[in-house]
Amino acid sequence: MPGLGASFGRGAATTYQQDLANSDCILIMGSNMAEAHPVGFRWPMKAKEKGAKLIHVDPRFTRTSALADLYVGIRAGSDIAFLGGIINYVLTHERWFKEYVLHYTNAAVLIDEGFQDTEDLGGLFSGYDPKTREYDAAQGHWNYQRPPDQETQQDSSEGEQGQGTGKQQKSRRGRKGVHGYGLMGGATAHLQPKSASTEAQPPEDPTLQAPNCVFQILRRHYARYTPEKVAAICGCTPEQLVEVAELLCANSGPERTSAICYAVGWTQHTTGVEIIRTAGILQLLLGNMGRPGGGIMALRGHASIQGSTDISTLYDLLPGYLPQPIADPNHEKLDDYVQYEGLSTGYWANFRKFIVSLLKAWYGEAATPENDFHFDWLPRIDGDYSQLPYFQQMAQGQVKGYFLFGQNPGGGGPNARLHRAGLRNLDWLVVLDWFETESAVFWKSDPTGPQPSQIKTEVFFLPAAGAPEKDGSFTNTQRVLQWHDQAVDPPGDCRSDAWFVYNLGKRLKRLYADSTDPKDAPLQNLTWDYDYDHPHLLPDGSLSRIEGEPDMEKILQEINGFNLQETDPRTGKPRLLSGFSECKDDGSTACGCWIYSGVFPEPSRNRARDRKITQNPVQPEWGYAWPHNRRIMYNRASADPQGRPWSERKKYIWWDEEKRQWTGYDTPDFEPDKPPDYRPAPDAKGMAAIAGDKPFIMKPDGRGWLFAPGGTKDGPLPVHYEPVESPVPNTLYPQQDNPTARYFEGPLNALAHTPESEYPIIATTFRLTEHYLSGPMSRFNSWLNELQPEMFIEISPELAAEKGIEHGGWMTVISPRGEIEARAMVTRRLQPLVVEGRTIHQIGVPFHWGFAGETAGSIGNDLTSLVADPNVSMHEAKAFACQVRAGRAPNQPTQPTKPYAPWPTREPVPDTPPSAQPEGQLRRTT
Amino acid sequence: MSDSTRISRRPALEGSTTWQPAPGERTAHAGKEQPAPTYYDVPMLKPPVWKWEIPSYFFLGGLSAGAFVLSRLAARFGKGRYREVTQAGTAVAAAALAPCPLLLIRDLGDPKRFHFMLRVFKPQSPMNLGAWTLMAYSGAVTLAAMQEWLLGRRKGRARRDSLPARVAGDALSAATDGLGIPVALLLGGYTGVLLSTTSTPLWARNPWLGPLFSASALGAGAEAINLALSAKAPDAAREPVEQVGQAARLAEAVTLGGFLASAGSLAAPLTQGKYAPHLWGGAIGAGLLLPTLLENAPVGSQKTRRWVRIAGAALGLAGGLALRWAITQAGHPSASDPQAARKASRKT
Amino acid sequence: MLEPLRTAFRLVRPEEIAIVERDGDGQRPTMGFFTDTTLCIGCKACEVACKQWNQLPSDGLRFTGHSYDNTRHLSETTWRHVAFVEQIAPDRSRDRSRWLMMSDVCKHCQEAPCQEACPTGAILHNEFGDVYVQPDICNGCGYCIVACPFGVLGRSEIDGHAHKCTLCYDRQKGDMVPACAKACPTDSIQFGSVEELRAKARQRVEDLHARGQTEAYLYGADATAEYSPLNAFFLLTDHPNAYNLPEAPKKPVKGMSARYGFSLLAGVALTALSAVFFAQGGRR
């Protein structure tokens, strides 16, 4: 999500799905929303009912395309070209939203003279180091121009989101992959203060004429993305591009708004972050950010995947997007850390409050101002532990043991074969899951693997409890926390993940209880008491069978935070915080994840439990959205610079002159009483440095970033690069692919560097409504299996004819990583594209099948590769090179591991007379 | 399901490629003499779940009814000349009726519930009416059998019956005929109506099916009696029975023609393909043509005459069975053919 | 011991096979479905929701190659079925390319051939005006299966009874929306009083026409010359045949009494003739 962070400040969907119903035009690109988010797709459909235009841009004609007003088929991996073409159209036809752009974006800001664009350097920005394949933003002068008085040679400012290359080599800027994800968006190295590259009040040229102002740089940068050129790259027609551009322009401005929805069709590219950046630039130019019916809807997938980045299951993040400190002198002491990671202006000026409150939440009494709140106890990162390089190391036998909680890398991981090789090289593996997945039975059922006798891994399978069998909360794609109560006890030995972790922690603490070794102190002092105060009852009032289950609401309270100095008379415990604004940096508050603070403001008030439908269309009382229950972020931008709604039709948040405060339907994402005409003093710090007409408060300058000074690791502006494996040369720039992309080449992970005649066909992977991810949650259920019973591959009749492939017959796909077989789904929904005068074929590969479950099928991910985008180590499963032929492939999954059971559940409904049992349960009646 | 489980080799894109701007119109394809687009050749209707029991029941029920009617007519109008016909007819009727309920029950999805049809009287359902008819008819056959038994006992006794006995006898036979004959005629024909009151293209609302089954019922009855007599009482008088047989054959030919004509191309599964031999060879060849030929065959000796008769009757019966079999079984391919279903449900 | 026998042999109470007054009776409106195929995203949630609520078995694992449709048709174990029709021109031109999706279901005919055919009275119009098969009365004769002009019903190999959509009779009794309609994310399946649904549907067609989607029309909302209105009717955008629906469903019972007449006529004629033959003693 740093694509969004770099542009707006927070790396999360800027709006909520219900709000899509208020859009006048919705561009769905890089997502198959109708199939992968069917319930959310209700809202685009509602908008369509109201006359909004739906656009779907996708390599395949999908169920989403079927419902769209306009479908444009493009080549996988050509999105930046397409969006760049729209940006160019908007700029050349003067269709951008002048007042919005002038006040709310950094269009007028002057960039350091030394900056050189891809125009001048053949597809590279200034500051590129071919040896390390990395940018040095400072060397490249990506930063804002400084007021003459404080000219100082600025140093490195590379994006902080990435994890460096797997090669782990030394470099001037310390080890790669150790630069945490860190503050959303803003970007500087850990080796000098983050605030270095930007200014709260940088020099501007309101006329937008200065050659080095962002606006002019942008103009020049996208000038070459003409409709004709773009069409030639994407394989569509210039008319189609213009039509999409026109629809977006016609439906943007004071009276109308357009929204953009994307998902992994964008992210799963070595340029993924930059594609999202391009969308961000477009939405800023059209003035659609922070407004109803506008914004960028990142459709995140896995239940609570948003939550798992907020509370952070990522190795380089602490809860609330605080960077994990690294093994580096600048992170020795808390003060250095704060100085280097915090910002002096904008909301991140509160950085110290958040980290201190976190340390208090974790180490309690032991964390005192005197001992630096034991910042030294936090583990330091010394390498890249993101999934891809980590499994590569595993495959090389460098990892001994592994806990697998609800993940199936053996089928879902890119280059799944390599992932399985990794699992095979472990000494022990603990799989905590609902089903015996590929990752649990790889040692005996993998047709591509060696004999079980050759595998040393000892696998422990622990049955996990299902969602209805445990308390907890989901944070969905729109940042809304929704609590779910345990309905029943899990069967048999099944236990919740929390139970497992909590009790594992308890045992470890017991184990090290009387150790005197200082390195055990963090464990000894870790706050770890979440036992129920009262008996653990189920909704029906009966006593739960499960012993040792932690009280999840206690954990949510810790996340929400306490004021340790005040006690709540009702509980006799420290008072719960009403929100993160209460966090202090003196150790008087504890807060487990600052952005969630406010979710549990009072002892008996878990706002994630709220399910109230109100008159307010925003429904603020349904669940709880971070930050501080804001449903549309940056919503100050829904009012004009003077604080008036842009139009009656698009009224949302406005300045109430009498009350002297911001009001509206949503919680203002702004200081509630800061008037629109507020102007900061030149040396103002913190929020005081943000003017009353600067809506993007997470940014040090309060502006939306068209040009990202700190930049992401691959540049301050998005550039069209070809996918790492592309049969097509980059005809926009000499530079073929992302110069900062990271490779993990090896025998198990061969790449077909481009252009490649051996693999002339483009493959992309996708989802079906009927199945879920690598399949464990659907392929064990015959009601879903019957709907899509076999692995198939979508291929155009043209290509099928060329290769003699028969509809419904077998076909084989070969990539440098492996080969798989599948049924051929010959359909005109796929089309050959004419790219730069050449006919290019694409195929669609679902990745839902494997050898475990009720239906067995080839693993789509045995084709995909391990390559990583420089910012978030995202793989490129959405565009890679392959070859196809008719017929079957050797040793593919055929034997399902579970016998087919027509009734997934068939027990008669308990305590129910036969007459009232489900209809058609089809038992012989007498 | 009964229709094919193989993968259709037709690409999805050929599923239905016609564009229909004006709904309700015939499809572009159908306009020209090409087949209307189907949905991947998936049947639009469900084929009957009936197996061999139903056509067999149709045949035996009809045969029984026919034999019964003739036996009663022989008794009432035969002026005592056709005692053997009545005896044989009654025996045949009873014998053919006996397995009928068993066949019906065996065919059911839930056999122990056969009598559920008799918990309601619902004449608008041919099957319900049929069930009741069968019951009533069994009653009639029982009465007839009783009389035969009584007459049998009286045989040989010299003294004439007392008046009351005679009155009773006449009343009994009057009841048997008055109730029995109409019910028997209904039984012979309702099966055709039952088939024609469905959506199966071959049968749907074809007015000739009823008469066809009625005719072939009487025909089969006649042939059966013939056969029985040839076996038991070779020299018994029976010309009328043979005449009825001929008349029935004629009627059968006419109604079958009518049936095929009004079914038109929808009769294809019957006139061509799997069940064509049953129709042409069985129903028409063996059932109609050969018996006619044999009857008019110039054969001299009594002995050969007798064998020719037997052969003719046997062929006639086989033909009757083949007719029911072909028409009923051909309903399966008919219902499974999406093109037929489309044709049958077209606006006219 | 005696109980099963008694239930087995008692006569059916009239109301058990009664055809509840439809539309006419004021207090309870006829409930039904309006399935708007222009809103269907083919997610099959309806199909799964139906199977789960009614605990119907999966039909087996069979890849058909019929676009995304692998369950193929309604059956005794599939009471909702989503059809997929790919109509994409060879040149992929926009105005001649589309992908139709349609969730099919029992039509709950106001005058239902299956109900008329049923000899046991197992099929009735319930108090919601919907056609319901009473599994405890059905004896599996299979007559309804050939009577239905839409090929909806099937006979279960497992319990030997005919089954089809109940329009969630049980849920309706509990004032719940049918499972399929509840699951439908885009309101392609709309449940309600047929009267209101019809009005809604007509409005919808007008709107679509106004927007240039002139091919949209209602299927089964009104009686045809041949057939009663359907309580589960559809909005379609192609010829019914494209969705495997009959162009003009026909009533099997139409002309039934005449057909009885013909068959009796034939019987009586031959009987009379036979009488003559016997009377004349076969003299020529």
Ligand SMILES: Nc1nc2c(c(=O)[nH]1)N[C@H]1C(S)=C(S)[C@@H](COP(=O)(O)OP(=O)(O)OC[C@H]3O[C@@H](n4cnc5c(=O)[nH]c(N)nc54)[C@H](O)[C@@H]3O)O[C@H]1N2
């Ligand atoms: N039923 C179902 N729903 C799901 C999931 C599931 O497995 N099953 N998974 C959930 C999860 S974890 C996630 S992350 C989301 C993902 O949701 P989506 O991203 O919508 O799902 P995908 O089908 O992987 O990809 C979407 C589309 O991207 C297209 N695409 C591929 N390459 C490109 C490209 O280069 N450019 C463009 N513009 N489009 C491209 C594909 O053709 C596909 O149609 O879905 C969530 N919802």
Ligand SMILES: Nc1nc2c(c(=O)[nH]1)N[C@H]1C(S)=C(S)[C@@H](COP(=O)(O)OP(=O)(O)OC[C@H]3O[C@@H](n4cnc5c(=O)[nH]c(N)nc54)[C@H](O)[C@@H]3O)O[C@H]1N2
């Ligand atoms: N080629 C290709 N590969 C892809 C993608 C793609 O688009 N194309 N998409 C990628 C994306 S976006 C994602 S999110 C990943 C997803 O990949 P994974 O994270 O591996 O997702 P699943 O395969 O669903 O595995 C999740 C497992 O968690 C188990 N589970 C569910 N609930 C619980 C629970 O409460 N507790 C426990 N302990 N286990 C539970 C399920 O049974 C299942 O086995 O796949 C990625 N892989």
Ligand code: SF4
């Ligand atoms: S599965 Fe869950 S998250 Fe996905 S669409 Fe359905 S309801 Fe939404």
Ligand code: SF4
């Ligand atoms: S559609 Fe068929 S099954 Fe449904 S009510 Fe009408 S006739 Fe009966």
Ligand code: SF4
């Ligand atoms: S099968 Fe059952 S429901 Fe159908 S007609 Fe026969 S008895 Fe009635």
Ligand code: SF4
């Ligand atoms: S109404 Fe109920 S029974 Fe009928 S299809 Fe819907 S869910 Fe199934």
Ligand code: SF4
């Ligand atoms: S649930 Fe609704 S949208 Fe999904 S397939 Fe069924 S009818 Fe269509």
Ligand SMILES: [Mo]
């Ligand atoms: Mo995902």
